[in-house]
Amino acid sequence: MSQSKPEERLALELSCAICLQLYRDPVALPCGHNYCLGCIQNAASAEDPKSPKRCPECREEYGSLETLPKNFKLSSIVDGFLVATTGGGLRGGPTVPCDQCLDNPLAAVKFCTRCEMSLCPSHLKKHEERHRSLHVLVELPAERDGKRCPVHLKVTEYLCVQERLFLCSDCLMEGSHQHHEVQTFEVAKEEMKRVLEELGKSVSDKLQITEALVKSASEGPTDKAEDKLVARANILQNVQYVFSRFSTEITVSIAV
Structure with missing residues (x-):
């Protein structure tokens, strides 16, 4: 296995152990572990509400979720990483979201020409490990940085004449636009x-x-x-x- 690039190694270090994506609103536990606020909330809700809350990794107890402090330093490092690797990131300007992120998609850094997918650093690493050198990865084409559908996160290609809204291909197959006049x-x-x-x-x-x-x-x-x-x-x-x-x-x- 070839050695990871420095930015890919750093992306792994800046990734939440629960969602395996870059931290979003990270909070610090007393034990020293950090998690996305949403991730630790979901982990806590999955446990018995009568049991003490524990760190998902070391199982050390911590107080209520409301008392967990936000890790501003870690959040700033993640934002700086996004700026350095994507020219702005989702928090700093318009970028292409990762097609593999299910919730809160991160900014993509590469595009697979075979899968036709944009990939963030974490999913790029997994993609390279799975396909090795069989797939061609390129810098994001300029046309991929177009206006995206806020529902399906796909590039918009159509216009709904009645509502004057931009639509992607999935919008045409579902929802209220099925019987509307649509133009390319x-x-x-x-x-x-x-x-x-x-x-x-x-x-x-x-x-x-x-x-x-x-x-x-x-x-x-x-x-x-x-x-x-x-x-x-x-x-x-x-x-x-x-x-x-x-x-x-x-x-x-x-x-x-």
């Missing part, structure tokens, strides 16, 4: 361009009419000054309405 991003882009072009032509036509009305009003009889003022006020009101509607449509289209 490419189709939605072309539709948006068409709408904007039509709106632009409509505004252009209305502006030409407005200019003609303004010119006609200014060239009218001088003894009808009051009528001119009323006409100009109506014209300005129509212009404002046209531009207001155009701006609204632009905003809605861009939001898509």
Whole structure:
């Protein structure tokens, strides 16, 4: 077995012994062991509530969960590790989540071209041990860093026209979008361009009419000054309405 890279060894050292992933909100037990807050809570809830709470590793007793102090130093080290290895991590900016993490996915650092999966340091180590050199691991492609579905954590590829939401392939197979009108991003882009072009032509036509009305009003009889003022006020009101509607449509289209 080839020697692990320094960052992979460090990732193992910074991983919780329960979930085997990088610490998230680590807390320190009196015995010196550290665990993710959620992990130690789940471990405690699985035991007899009448029995004293014990460390999952050394079985030393500890007090209530509420008294466990957060390990701020360890948390800072994990955040620094994520910044150094992923350019920000899930806590510092947009990254690609690991496809193997079930809960609270960590930032992926490599992509397996055969499995088509993004892998965090911990799962990358397991993947390399399982497949050795049979699978090709590459740096994360730029296109993998796109917008992700918050439900299925997959890259979004579609647009729900009714709700104006981005969808992944799994969203199309389940949930409330099954009977909605759905477009691919490419189709939605072309539709948006068409709408904007039509709106632009409509505004252009209305502006030409407005200019003609303004010119006609200014060239009218001088003894009808009051009528001119009323006409100009109506014209300005129509212009404002046209531009207001155009701006609204632009905003809605861009939001898509």
